[in-house]
Amino acid sequence: MVKMSSGLLSLKWNHHRSTFLHVLANIRRKESYSDVTLACAGKFYPAHKLVLSTCSEYFEEMFERTQCKHPVIVLKDIGADDLEALLSYMYDGEVNVLQENLSSLIKAAECLKIKGLAVADSDPTDRTKEKKLHPSSGSSINANSNINNSNRDVHRNEKRPVNGSGIKRTNVNSSFSEDVAQPIKRRRPDSRTPLNTSASSEEQEAPVTSNESAAAPEPASPVGEDGNNGGSGGESQPGDDAKSAEASEEANNFLQDLNVDAGVKAEPVEVLDADDLTFDGREDEDAGPDHPGEDLPDFTEEKFSGGEGEDPSLWGGTDETDLFSQPSTSNFGEDDVKKDAAGGDKSGNTSSSTSAAQWDLLELHHLSSPDYTLGSHSASRSFYRNSSHDKSTHWARNLHAVAPSAKINMNSGIFWQSTKRDPIVLRELRCRLCQFNTESPTEYQKHLVTQHQQDPHSIPCPVCEYVAVRIDNFRVHLRRHTGEKPFACDFCSYRCAHSSNLKVHRKRCAEKATSTLLNTELFK
DNA sequence: CCCTGCTGGGTCA
DNA sequence: GACCCAGCAGGGT
Structure with missing residues (x-):
């Protein structure tokens, strides 16, 4: 507790951050208070909008525009392993990943605009730093940030069109x-x-x-x-x-x-x-x-x-x-x-x-x-x-x-x-x-x-x-x-919505049926 | 409200 | 060209 000059007392919870992290890990493990589900490769991952939106502008934007109380977000072409790693990263602030898996992980992170991995991260309390954002700044996974950066560069150099969210949209008309x-x-x-x-x-x-x-x-x-x-x-x-x-x-x-x-x-x-x-x-x-x-x-x-x-x-x-x-x-x-x-x-x-x-x-x-x-x-x-x-x-x-x-x-x-x-x-x-x-x-x-x-x-x-x-x-x-x-033909499976159309069809159909019958009779 | 015929546009072989 | 679809509108119940 620090006594401030104005007479206010600053009450500080020494283990606030660690407690929060711990609690966060717990609620994730217990799947408590989950309000969003990520579906990936046939698996479902209960998650929390708060966490996802905190760690990803992509999710943040999505949730802002989504009225759903509990949306199910289907992640395509993102590996379950990568997603799990990213979730760990988001919930725990760090994750261990094999070098060989790093590329796909970063790729997935780019898609989801995960802060610190694919998107510039900065200390929200430090406004001076915010003005000097650098894409590679501050990530707890960045113990080897050079690797991350280089990996990202690799992806950026690919001809894969990456839109603002880092996700390629292959659809026709819109991304x-x-x-x-x-x-x-x-x-x-x-x-x-x-x-x-x-x-x-x-x-x-x-x-x-x-x-x-x-x-x-x-x-x-x-x-x-x-x-x-x-x-x-x-x-x-x-x-x-x-x-x-x-x-x-x-x-x-x-x-x-x-x-x-x-x-x-x-x-x-x-x-x-x-x-x-x-x-x-x-x-x-x-x-x-x-x-x-x-x-x-x-x-x-x-x-x-x-x-x-x-x-x-x-x-x-x-x-x-x-x-x-x-x-x-x-x-x-x-x-x-x-x-x-x-x-x-x-x-x-x-x-x-x-x-x-x-x-x-x-x-x-x-x-x-x-x-x-x-x-x-x-x-x-x-x-x-x-x-x-x-x-x-x-x-x-x-x-x-x-x-x-x-x-x-x-x-x-x-x-x-x-x-x-x-x-x-x-x-x-x-x-x-x-x-x-x-x-x-x-x-x-x-x-x-x-x-x-x-x-x-x-x-x-x-x-x-x-x-x-x-x-x-x-x-x-x-x-x-x-x-x-509602209108069905007596001679075939034809159906229509207009009675007049049926009448026309039926007439033709009957003629056909008759001629077919005649032909078969003639062949006999 | 329903039946009906007319009509024009689209699709397909 | 055959066929289908569906809108329009007259007429009957």
């Missing part, structure tokens, strides 16, 4: 660090171009390969714990891997957006399974049968599934108040699955004169599944064409999306199924101007008119930018987002 730096603004070259997993032109242009991905560490992928991407359904088809890899990349971006966008929260529910946490571009093919809704929180749990063989009533009855009353069962024919991926809206500007400027519209992409495209069909073209809204700003402001197979309770009220077959389950029409949401298009329309003075003949779709003139057409339009195809 993770950019997402972190500008989390809200997320643009696509053509916002109307679907981001489904079909070979869209965007993807074809994408210079993304798995090799690239492996060449440099991938960014972490913070995942809201209810952002379950599990239940991938095991329906991955040969050749899908590359696509799904890209899709997963997109998903990572979108998850970033989800987590950092102040408007969209992915509240944690429970820790994901290790398999479910795979965001390395592959759906877990061994995940077995779908388990839709398994990890869904709240009301999505029981009702929101649309897999084959399930009770269609679970989708909702025929009550008017139900958004998706169906003339018959709703499921996807296998043929439809691929066909649905087709079609891309390359139209131009968006918006409605009455609503789009006021409405934050959501576009969702079922990234893991080629069976669905949102906001992409030509049908909206006339509308898009006639509109004048600035699409880039619009999409930058409004784009939200979710990970492949993720079931995320977004504020949008839109939920996703996890399998290729399962349609997107849009259960609620949520007003973006207030908290109102409903399952009934009629109520939705009424709300817009009464509460927001919208034109009753201008019903904006909460998912895409379509604006319906009539409520019945609005209902039909919503089938695009639900995957509903």
Whole structure:
């Protein structure tokens, strides 16, 4: 205790630092108070935001922009050993590492912007030093700081593009660090171009390969714990891997957006399974049968599934108040699955004169599944064409999306199924101007008119930018987002959402069947 | 609210 | 060109 000149007594805890370190080591060992989980190479490492953000600007920035209470951060292309070493480094302030492992460790540290290893470190209490930062300054591991420096130099000299966070982003349109730096603004070259997993032109242009991905560490992928991407359904088809890899990349971006966008929260529910946490571009093919809704929180749990063989009533009855009353069962024919991926809206500007400027519209992409495209069909073209809204700003402001197979309770009220077959389950029409949401298009329309003075003949779709003139057409339009195809062909597996289309198809189908029958009879 | 026909755009062989 | 998709709108219940 030191008596200060002003009469104040300075109480000093001699073993404060060592005690803190000790306690820190203990809570790490006991996994107490863990509020973040790092997933790496199939292992999970409970950690603490406080520690991670203290030791890494990267984590600090991530947590600042993440609403999740307990995010799960998937670290790709970082070895478990390296991560463990880094954790020890962060918690204990030091770590022993073999010379031969130093390179990869530093590499990982660079990716995660670990202070003292990859990022300049300085004594926070010494402000004079802060102004003279040097990248190699002060690290307890730096007993052999020359080695570290040289190693870092080696990495820096590599042609590996390293962004601000030291992480290479191999994704097409955005880098993770950019997402972190500008989390809200997320643009696509053509916002109307679907981001489904079909070979869209965007993807074809994408210079993304798995090799690239492996060449440099991938960014972490913070995942809201209810952002379950599990239940991938095991329906991955040969050749899908590359696509799904890209899709997963997109998903990572979108998850970033989800987590950092102040408007969209992915509240944690429970820790994901290790398999479910795979965001390395592959759906877990061994995940077995779908388990839709398994990890869904709240009301999505029981009702929101649309897999084959399930009770269609679970989708909702025929009550008017139900958004998706169906003339018959709703499921996807296998043929439809691929066909649905087709079609891309390359139209131009968006918006409605009455609503789009006021409405934050959501576009969702079922990234893991080629069976669905949102906001992409030509049908909206006339509308898009006639509109004048600035699409880039619009999409930058409004784009939200979710990970492949993720079931995320977004504020949008839109939920996703996890399998290729399962349609997107849009259960609620949520007003973006207030908290109102409903399952009934009629109520939705009424709300817009009464509460927001919208034109009753201008019903904006909460998912895409379509604006319906009539409520019945609005209902039909919503089938695009639900995957509903109530009209089934008697002769084949064809299904469609429009009765008139079925009629045309059926006619053709019947003709074909007849001619085929005649041919076989003739051959006999 | 539903059925229906028309229509135009996209995809694919 | 065949086929599919989806918006639009008239008409009936």
